Amino acid sequence: MINIKCFGIAKEIVDSDKASIERQTISVTDLRQHMNEQYKAFTQIKGYMVAVNQEYATDDQIINAGDEVAIIPPVSGG
Amino acid sequence: MINIKCFGIAKEIVDSDKASIERQTISVTDLRQHMNEQYKAFTQIKGYMVAVNQEYATDDQIINAGDEVAIIPPVSGG
Amino acid sequence: MNNSINVIISEDALSIDQVYQNAVHESCGGICLFVGTVRNHNKGKEVTHLDFETYTPMAVKEMKKIAEQAIEKFGVQQVSIFHRSGYVGIKDIAVIIAVSSVHRDACFEACQYAIDTLKETVPIWKKEHLEDGSYWVGARP
Amino acid sequence: MNNSINVIISEDALSIDQVYQNAVHESCGGICLFVGTVRNHNKGKEVTHLDFETYTPMAVKEMKKIAEQAIEKFGVQQVSIFHRSGYVGIKDIAVIIAVSSVHRDACFEACQYAIDTLKETVPIWKKEHLEDGSYWVGARP
Numbered sequence: 205m206i207n208i209k210c211f212g213i214a215k216e217i218v219d220s221d222k223a224s225i226e227r228q229t230i231s232v233t234d235l236r237q238h239m240n241e242q243y244k245a246f247t248q249i250k251g252y253m254v255a256v257n258q259e260y261a262t263d264d265q266i267i268n269a270g271d272e273v274a275i276i277p278p279v280s281g282g
Numbered sequence: 283m284i285n286i287k288c289f290g291i292a293k294e295i296v297d298s299d300k301a302s303i304e305r306q307t308i309s310v311t312d313l314r315q316h317m318n319e320q321y322k323a324f325t326q327i328k329g330y331m332v333a334v335n336q337e338y339a340t341d342d343q344i345i346n347a348g349d350e351v352a353i354i355p356p357v358s359g360g
Numbered sequence: 361m362n363n364s365i366n367v368i369i370s371e372d373a374l375s376i377d378q379v380y381q382n383a384v385h386e387s388c389g390g391i392c393l394f395v396g397t398v399r400n401h402n403k404g405k406e407v408t409h410l411d412f413e414t415y416t417p418m419a420v421k422e423m424k425k426i427a428e429q430a431i432e433k434f435g436v437q438q439v440s441i442f443h444r445s446g447y448v449g450i451k452d453i454a455v456i457i458a459v460s461s462v463h464r465d466a467c468f469e470a471c472q473y474a475i476d477t478l479k480e481t482v483p484i485w486k487k488e489h490l491e492d493g494s495y496w497v498g499a500r501p
Numbered sequence: 502m503n504n505s506i507n508v509i510i511s512e513d514a515l516s517i518d519q520v521y522q523n524a525v526h527e528s529c530g531g532i533c534l535f536v537g538t539v540r541n542h543n544k545g546k547e548v549t550h551l552d553f554e555t556y557t558p559m560a561v562k563e564m565k566k567i568a569e570q571a572i573e574k575f576g577v578q579q580v581s582i583f584h585r586s587g588y589v590g591i592k593d594i595a596v597i598i599a600v601s602s603v604h605r606d607a608c609f610e611a612c613q614y615a616i617d618t619l620k621e622t623v624p625i626w627k628k629e630h631l632e633d634g635s636y637w638v639g640a641r642p
Contacts, residue, residue, distance in 0.1 A: 211415050212485030213499040249499050255483070258418035274415055274483070280497040281412070281419075281443060281484030282396050282455050282475055289556055290626030291640040327640050333624070336559040352556055352624070358638040359553070359560075359584060359625030360537050360596050360616055376521055386541045386592045392612075393534040394605065400527045451527045464535065468613050471533075475605065 206230055206267055208239075209274040214252060217245040223275075232256075233263045239275070252277045284308055284345055286317075287352040292330060295323040301353075310334075311341045317353070330355045365427040366440040369416050369484075374442050374453045382440040383458035390464035392471040396455040398448050407450065408489045414445045415483040422482045426474050434470035436461040441474060443484060454486075506568040507581040510557050510625075515583050515594045523581040524599035531605035533612040537596040539589050548591065549630045555586045556624040563623045567615050575611035577602040582615060584625060595627075 206225040210218045225238055232254045240246045253276040254261045260276070267273055284303040288296045303316055310332045318324045331354040332339045338354070345351055366382040376395060383391050398410050427439035440458045448454050457474045461467040486497045507523040517536060524532050539551050568580035581599045589595050598615045602608040627638045 209415070211483065212413055212487075213496040215413075216496070250501050255415070255418055258415075258421055260481075274418070276415070276483050277485065277496070278498040279479070279481065279483055280486040280499075281414075281482045282479040287556065289624065290554055290628075291637040293554075294637070328642050333556070333559055336556075336562055338622075352559070354556070354624050355626065355637070356639040357620070357622065357624055358627040358640075359555075359623045360620040376517055380517055380536065384536075384538060384592060388538060389540045390616075391534075391536040391538065393532075393536065394609070395521065395525075395532040395534065396605070397525060397529060397532065397601075399530045399603070451525060460538075462540070464537070464616065465613075468535070468609060472606075472609050475531075 205269055206235070206271070206273060208235075209272070211274065212277045213249055214275040214277050217243050228269045230267050231263070232261045232265045232267065235267060235273070250278050283347055284313070284349070284351060286313075287350070289352065290355045291327055292353040292355050295321050306347045308345050309341070310339045310343045310345065313345060313351070328356050363431050364438050365424060365431075367420055367423040367427060368442045369414050369419055369445055370442060371446050374444055374456050376453070376456060379440045379442050379456045379458045383438045383460045385437045385460045388437050388460040388462055390467050391458055391460045392464070392467040393456060393458045394471050394475045395453055396475070398450050398452050398454060400450045402488060405490045408491060409450065410448045410454065410489065411487040412443070412445045412448060412454065413485045413487070414443070416445070419443070419483050423478065426477045426481070429477070430459060430470040430474050433473065434461070434466045436466050436470045439470065439474065441478065443482070504572050505579050506565060506572075508561055508564040508568060509583045510555050510560055510586055511583060512587050515585055515597050517594070517597060520581045520583050520597045520599045524579045524601045526578045526601045529578050529601040529603055531608050532599055532601045533605070533608040534597060534599045535612050535616045536594055537616070539591050539593050539595060541591045543629060546631045549632060550591065551589045551595065551630065552628040553584070553586045553589060553595065554626045554628070555584070557586070560584070560623050560625055564619065567618045567622070570618070571600060571611040571615050574614065575602070575607045577607050577611045580611065580615065582619065584623070
């Protein structure tokens, strides 16, 4: 299972600070597609990055169960 | 009499924080020439500005007795 | 020269003096600090306060990267980056960045680089609370 | 917006917090501070301390001009410029400049303009004390 941390507006959309996908492995592109289908509101925000093990991930990167995965909506610190 | 405040290296050259010129009126250029003749060491520094009534003066400006006059060697604040 | 980096995300009020003390160095002639405070208005609306959510371990990593890049790009001495989490009121401090350098131009450039980059890459989110609602800043088109 | 200017020459140690409190403003999102400290070396020689001499009334006037120009040129909110006089030890603070603005680019530009101009126009003189003597900085060719 892929566990996904949700922050900011992503936490509001999912209505939880975590989500999960019942897969052992998934690409970032497929994770994004899966989440956007599961939660339509993701398509109405400005987009989001995916972080894997606390580093920004590329679209073709492969995520494995056990990786620390997070949805990173547009940041607004400072 | 024209009274002149001396700061920084000017104070060292004149060996006092003030100097004076026995005139009722003098141009900045003439004041500079007078001081440079009186204290040769002024010609060995990088030069200096003259302030009249706490404002930088131009060379052709006329100083009158009673004006607040100061020799401003290269500044080095900050 | 030994460079040093200090990076903190804090639930408590930030101390400018603490950040300054972390950045000051006897070989340096200047320190540039940027202090980001909460404005009482944004886009014509009155703001009551902010709430910062942070992905803390990743945010700390990204802040360290910024500090390292600032040292590498601008040859500065010390870089400290402190950011608040949680409730932050009007005029309160959201972020402090301090950079020391031997000559002053470098500390200005590095400090500006650090705050500009922080706003682009560090996983921290600001919820702006207005009198009639609240929203996540920058999230919607 | 009411701009305000604070300009001080002080015989006592400068407080960053005091300068900050003079510059912070609830309509502003950022404050840039420059803190000039005394380096322990200059041109390969070890520095023991500095002595600042000031033509105080004129220096205050020139510092006010700089603050007014910074507001006019960069549209910033508040400008505070504090400068020490007398004996200043290594790592001690010689000058603090703080500038607040609604958007942050302006406060960086205005703060850098203020310190650059201060070093050119404000009648303050620095005597650098080395282990084997002392000299007025910048006075000789």
